[in-house]
Amino acid sequence: MDAEISLTVDGVRRTVMVDTRTTLLDALRERLGVTNPKKGCDHGQCGSCTVLLDGRRHLTCLSLAVANDGAEVTTAGGLRGSDGGLHPVQQAFLDQDGYQCGYCTPGQVCSAVGVLDEIEQGHVSHVSDDLEADPELTDDEIRERMSGNLCRCGAYVGILGAVRQAAAASSEGGAA
Amino acid sequence: MKELTYHRADDAASAVALVAGDPDARFLGGGTNLVDHLKLGVTSPTTLVDVSRLPLDEVTELPDGGLRIGTNVRNSDLAAHRAVRRGWPVVARALLAGASGQIRNQATTGGNLLQRTRCVYFQDVTTPCNKRDPGTGCSAIGGYGRYNAVLGASEACVTTHPSDLAVALAAVDATVVVLGQDGERRVPMSDFHRLPGDRPEQDTTLAHGELVTAVELPATGTARRSTYRKARDRASYAFALVSVAAGLELDDDGRVRDVRIAWGGVAHKPWRAEVAEAELRGRFVSEESVRAAAEAELAAAVTDEQTAYKVPMVRNLTALTLTGLAEGATR
Incomplete structure (x- = not known):
């Protein structure tokens, strides 16, 4: 069965006919040519296909495209800073060497944007001591919250620094 | 496909x-x-x-102080909800111990309960599995068994239920609201999942076509002082080896007025440790008293060399969890 769906991808509305078995990831990569989200494991275990879906970090490999008709997708390539240049999270990954081969980076960047937004909203995590307080983004909090994005090069030290830098920029009012 | x-x-x-x-x-x-x-x-x-766009995505406070959670409430939103964090910390903790931030943004309340085992043989269609393909046999018996059950297993299936949330819901006496062709019915959490017996293909007591529409949480003293602990092979983003959901209410003299204990990673369903609960009522909480209570529950455990570690692990994790709650730890 085929179905026509429309997606707004990085600000551009796209309409495409998909087989109902097509994942959102395959629709983006194979049908729309949007190769920024990567196919790592294709089973929800690595995080490299992460995008912002209707504003929240989300895997694309475990979603059917047809179930996401009308959604707004922002990939790491579609992020911009308030001045139109690099987004503070993108800049932080550059400044802190938050990658080596770069394959997991688009997913890491989208996940980091999601993490900062969740902190802003007061979401607690597995490592938060007090469930009733608003959490602070300590290094342990960053590690826990980014645990759904694997990096086979092991650039975790740089990724941690990048999220820390972006969080600092965000709390100064400059980001996301 | x-x-x-x-x-x-x-x-x-x-x-x-x-x-x-x-x-x-x-x-x-x-x-x-x-x-x-x-x-x-x-x-x-x-x-x-x-059903993901049905408007069943609200968390509503009930007149009696309880909470009604629509089936489409995302795991992340439920864990972040202020009333859950305050009144049912075990539920928030269990959710936060499961999956990743991305997956919690996608996974629903009802779907979490209906997720299926991660047994490697169930997921590998080239191997026999009674749960996936009834009558073909169980490859986990005598195979890779590190995650196998130690309580309530059968000759047909030795796997465990993977949900963290379900274990917490068992510990807070939640009710699952289900819609079928004949209308709505309410299923106590203890009757929602089932032991494998000779029908391991059936994870729950739902009939085909019945839809979970909500989960209700009663407000109780044991839920208010509760938490969830999970032992796993890495610090984050892994399924439980064993887990403990527990709630505690103490009398003025410090004895146990009421207690709830549910275990994950040990059985085909969340395992309510009612023997251990009964042992602890009226006693003081100490490492020794909780260990003894857990051992009474675990007298029925059946282990092999791959699963023997689970018995002391769940016993000790239960002691750690309840002594922490008694001392007023926040996690």
């Missing part, structure tokens, strides 16, 4: 009618488990009825 017909449900009743009338139809919620199973060939429905 077979040809797939996709329906987006307009309302819960028509979704139920569609699935109940077609043995090869399934509900689609967040999809984190089902979409993976479509790719792996673990299940081959011909029709999906997408």
Whole structure:
């Protein structure tokens, strides 16, 4: 069965006919040519296909495209800073060497944007001591919250620094 | 993957009618488990009825102080909800111990309860598995068994239920609200999942076509002082080896007025440790008293060399959890 769906991808509305078995990831990569989200494991275990879906970090490999008709997708390539240049999270990954081969980076960047937004909203995590307080983004909090994005090069030290830098920029009012 | 017909449900009743009338139809919620199973060939429905956009996504405070959670409330939103964090910390902690931030944004409350085992043989369609393909045998018996059950298993199936949330819900006496063709019924959490027996293909007591629409949490003293601890092979983003959901209410003299203990990673369903609970009522909480209570519950455990570690692990984790609660630890 085929179905026509429309997606707004990085600000551009796209309409495409998909087989109902097509994942959102395959629709983006194979049908729309949007190769920024990567196919790592294709089973929800690595995080490299992460995008912002209707504003929240989300895997694309475990979603059917047809179930996401009308959604707004922002990939790491579609992020911009308030001045139109690099987004503070993108800049932080550059400044802190938050990658080596770069394959997991688009997913890491989208996940980091999601993490900062969740902190802003007061979401607690597995490592938060007090469930009733608003959490602070300590290094342990960053590690826990980014645990759904694997990096086979092991650039975790740089990724941690990048999220820390972006969080600092965000709390100064400059980001996301 | 077979040809797939996709329906987006307009309302819960028509979704139920569609699935109940077609043995090869399934509900689609967040999809984190089902979409993976479509790719792996673990299940081959011909029709999906997408219920993820039904307006069952509210958390409502009930007049008696309880909470009603719509089935489409995402795991992340439920864990972040202020009333849950205050009144049912074990539920928030269990959710936060499961999956990843991305997956919690996608996974739903009802879907979490209906996720299926991560047994490697269940997910590998080239191997026999009674749960996936009834009558073919159990490859986990005598195979890779590190995650196998130690309580309530059968000759047909030795696997465990993977959900963290379900263990917490068992510890807070939650009720699952289910819609079927004959209307709504309410299922106590203890009756929702089942032991494998000779029908391991049946994870729950739901009939085909019954739809979970909500989960209700009663406000209790044991839920208010509760937490969840999970032992796993890495610090984050892994399924439980064993887990403990516990709630505690003490008398003025410090003795146990009431207690709830549920275990994950030990059985085909969340295991309410009612023997251990009964042992502890009226006693003081100490490492020794909790260990003894847990051992009474674990007298029924059946282990082999791969699962023997689970008995002391769940006993000790229960002691750590309850002594922490008694001392007023926040986690």
